[in-house]
Amino acid sequence: MADADRPIIAEREIAAPADVQATPQAEKPKRRWLRLAALLSVPLILVAVGAYVWLTSGRFVSTDNAYVQQDKVSVSADVGGRIVAVNVRENQHVNKGDLLFRIDPEPYRIAVEQARAALANAQVNVQTLKTEYQGKGADISGARIAIQQAQEDFDRQSELMKRGFTTRASYLNSQHALQQARVQLENAQAQAAEAKAKLQTGAAVPGENPQIAAARAQLDQALLNLKRTEVRAPSAGTVSQADRLQVGNQIVSGLPALSIVVSDRAWVEANFKETQLNKVRVGQPAEIEIDAYSGLKLKGHVWSFGAGTGSEFSVLPAQNANGNWVKVTQRVPVRIAIDEQSPRPLIAGLSANVRVDVRGQR
The missing domain is CATH 2.40.30.170 (Efflux pump adaptor protein, beta barrel domain)
Known part of the structure; x- marks a missing residue:
């Protein structure tokens, strides 16, 4: 049996080197192609990089x-x-x-109340001026009536003076009364003009008295300050x-x-x-x-x-x-x-x- 097994072992030992030698011969073409591809790829890569640099240079x-x-x-x-x-x-x-x-906000709420009070005070003052202006109109009417009466008395005294039926003192008194009546009319007209001027509205704030406009502006400022506390x-x-x-x-x-x-x-x-x-x-x-x-x-x-x-x-x-x-x-x-x-x-x-x-x- 030992002799019978020897040829088989010998054949295996002889066959093994043949397989080993066949493998490198099969891989040689593959290595050659890989080497050729590597040699060609390096120049191509360099050309591609150079082209990219040239195309993008200065861009x-x-x-x-x-x-x-x-x-x-x-x-x-x-x-x-x-x-x-x-x-x-x-x-x-x-x-x-x-x-x-x-x-x-409390100090600014107080300021708002003060501004509202000032506005109310300005409105009262304007109403008082209107009443005074109306009163000055009555004074003017009264002064004109007094002038008319004084003028009639002066005319009568002048006629009597010409006839000698009155004294010179009475004549002078009537003349003085007429002058006083005229002065009172002028004073009443001046006071009425002053009261009317106080009721006038300026061009900057048409239709509203300056006192009320100023008080209203103060109220607006106070309300704005109160709003600005937030x-x-x-x-x-x-x-x-x-x-x-x-x-x-x-x-x-x-x-x-x-x-x-x-x-x-x-x-x-x-x-x-x-x-x-x-x-x-x-x-x-x-x-x-x-x-x-x-x-x-x-x-x-x-x-x-x-x-x-x-x-x-x-x-x-x-x-x-x-x-x-x-x-x-x-x-x-x-x-x-x-x-x-x-x-x-x-x-x-x-x-x-x-x-x-x-x-x-x-």
């Missing part, structure tokens, strides 16, 4: 010196007083007209810097109390080098990448150019009138409008990258 200008900007409204109180209620908190979204905080949001947005609002604090009119960031109006301020602006025009399309959101790209366009470089409007502008002057490339702010709604919130101050297609047109 785009970009900068990473760009930031998201939003309108920021500084809210202040138009009247001063003590804060009695605060209805908002930091980073809260508010709509236009929402109540932000309230100032103590400070409301001038626009929709996100509340910021509201930590200073505390119940019981005194607030001064005109000083900023909080800020509202208008979140629905965002743009990007891109600071391009002055050497990059030769081909940049308003309306050219732009691509915006926000550093905070990886992979987020927004479409936009060039909206406008700044009126001056960044250094021109700095607090301490550069002074180059000296012997150590070194020319520095300036940055020009360019406003980039965002043409689409961002899926992520755009926060004022976020860093961005902007690329403008100087050959394209929006």
